[in-house]
Amino acid sequence: MQKLSLxxxxxxxxxxxxxxxxxxxxxxxxxxxxxxxxxxxxxSYGGTIVDxxxxxxxxxxxxxxxxxxxxxxxxxxxxxxxxxxxxxxxAGNAEGVLKIIDKSTGDAVRAVALHVxxxxxxxxxxxIAYILNNNAFGVYQIxxxxxxxxxxxERTFAIDTRAASPMFIDNLAVMxxxxxxxxxxxGKNTEDAKxxxxxxxxxxxNVVYLSRMGNTMVAATPKKLITLGNGGKxxxxxxxxxxxxxxxxxxxxxxxGDIIKLDIALNPLAKKRFKYAHFSAxxxxxxxxxxxxxxxxxxxxxxxxxxxxVYDLGEVDSPVFITGSKLYKDGKIIELSKLGxx
Numbered sequence: 001m002q003k004l005s006l007x008x009x010x011x012x013x014x015x016x017x018x019x020x021x022x023x024x025x026x027x028x029x030x031x032x033x034x035x036x037x038x039x040x041x042x043x044s045y046g047g048t049i050v051d052x053x054x055x056x057x058x059x060x061x062x063x064x065x066x067x068x069x070x071x072x073x074x075x076x077x078x079x080x081x082x083x084x085x086x087x088x089x090x091a092g093n094a095e096g097v098l099k100i101i102d103k104s105t106g107d108a109v110r111a112v113a114l115h116v117x118x119x120x121x122x123x124x125x126x127x128i129a130y131i132l133n134n135n136a137f138g139v140y141q142i143x144x145x146x147x148x149x150x151x152x153x154e155r156t157f158a159i160d161t162r163a164a165s166p167m168f169i170d171n172l173a174v175m176x177x178x179x180x181x182x183x184x185x186x187g188k189n190t191e192d193a194k195x196x197x198x199x200x201x202x203x204x205x206n207v208v209y210l211s212r213m214g215n216t217m218v219a220a221t222p223k224k225l226i227t228l229g230n231g232g233k234x235x236x237x238x239x240x241x242x243x244x245x246x247x248x249x250x251x252x253x254x255x256x257g258d259i260i261k262l263d264i265a266l267n268p269l270a271k272k273r274f275k276y277a278h279f280s281a282x283x284x285x286x287x288x289x290x291x292x293x294x295x296x297x298x299x300x301x302x303x304x305x306x307x308x309x310v311y312d313l314g315e316v317d318s319p320v321f322i323t324g325s326k327l328y329k330d331g332k333i334i335e336l337s338k339l340g341x342x
Contacts, residue, residue, distance in 0.1 A: 030297055035297060035312035036311050038298065038311040044332055051319070056321070057321040058079075058081045065328055076108070079092065098130065114130070118130055120163050129185075137175040137177065148190060153178070162208040163206055164209050165210065174217070182219060209225075215230060223239065225262075238252060240254060242281070246285055253279045259289065261305055270306070274293070274299060277299070296316050298313050309339075325337040
């Protein structure tokens with residue numbers, strides 16, 4: 001009986017190890033047939049990205065990358081970059097302190113205790129809109145040193161790390177919530193808030209993308225893309241990795257390796273699949289579409305997705321960030337405008 005028990009135990013252990021090994025070895029990766037060098041478009045800046053927001057990246061040395069590139073301003077120990085305006089930089093820490101830094105001096109002008117870690121924030125004309133990780137949103141005025149409003153939406157249990165930042169449209173603050181909603185707050189009448197429902201998934205349902213094309217708002221959760229404008233609300237379902245907009249079109253990057261071009265009404269215009277590709281960063285501008293696979297293959301396509309070229313940027317060792325025409329990866333800046341699809 002003892003021998004039988006040992007044999008069964010050995011068999012189960014062997015099968016378990018086999019299944020684990022099989023599961024690990026079965027993961028498949030994007031393997032382009034041919035790749036090209038991007039060395040002519042690369043320069044070194046020597047930094048290492050340790051944290052990302054939709055509006056920038058925090059570097060290991062405490063500096064940050066914003067829309068204008070690498071900044072010399074030090075955020076302070078334990079702080080991550082959130083957003084910036086021409087005059088101020090916003091940073092937050094794990095204790096829920098919102099630090100407001102004067103760009104002209106590099107000094108903090110205010111440290112606002114919000115008591116809950118900040119997921120995202122945006123500043124315009126001295127007004128800050130923010131989202132906290134307990135799914136509360138608020139509006140804060142620097143000049144008055146006061147919260148105009150703070151309110152909590154429904155409880156969330158798990159969120160996607162690619163959280164969208166709030167957006168200002170005239171007097172309105174559009175809040176991309178962690179439970180699949182957009183809450184639109186009027187800064188002059190905070191009692192009159194409107195809610196747009198994107199999705200009702202229970203987990204990983206936060207708004208991961210928020211932007212606008214003219215009078216049309218474009219937003220996405222990990223499972224749904226919507227446009228909201230004069231033509232009403234349109235929606236498109238997919239497993240979304242990222243979204244980019246250019247020249248009146250929306251480019252959708254999916255977890256299946258698809259790149260899909262849609263018009264403003266979310267009608268599909270073109271589609272290209274890159275088998276097993278897992279996109280970690282993407283953008284579109286100048287008649288070209290760019291998508292970086294997690295293994296370091298940068299795909300450059302024409303706007304109709306009919307032509308493409310793949311560049312080998314090397315293994316991705318730390319988070320990557322794209323702003324404007326520049327890709328920041330592992331201490332290098334790749335000037336995307338220098339790369340073509342032919």
